[in-house]
Amino acid sequence: MNKISPLFLILVLFSGCKEKAPDLPIIINSPTAAIHYDETYQFVVKQGDKELSTQGYNWKSFDPRIGTIDANGLFSAKRIGKAKILIDKSGSDYG
Numbered sequence: 001m002n003k004i005s006p007l008f009l010i011l012v013l014f015s016g017c018k019e020k021a022p023d024l025p026i027i028i029n030s031p032t033a034a035i036h037y038d039e040t041y042q043f044v045v046k047q048g049d050k051e052l053s054t055q056g057y058n059w060k061s062f063d064p065r066i067g068t069i070d071a072n073g074l075f076s077a078k079r080i081g082k083a084k085i086l087i088d089k090s091g092s093d094y095g
Helices: 006-015
Strands: 026-027 040-042 045-048 050-052 056-063 068-069 075-079 085-089
Touching: 040 045
Parallel strands: none
Antiparallel strands: 026 045, 040 075, 045 050, 056 085, 068 075
């Protein structure tokens, strides 16, 4: 019968105990945007330096008279004013 080396056994045990690196927070490229009433602004979802797809997120403008936002995060300004935008992951409730 072959014997398992104690060193090999210790390496196997420690290789299964690696700590998972914490996930970076998901952010948008800019918390505010100043644009003219007839312009658009593309919000970008990022995790660290990596751009994520905007699909799978819900976008909502709280004042569609001021501006609207589409499913891809493209904000279209309609009037002068301030519009609050909410982004959340699909499947969660607006809160």
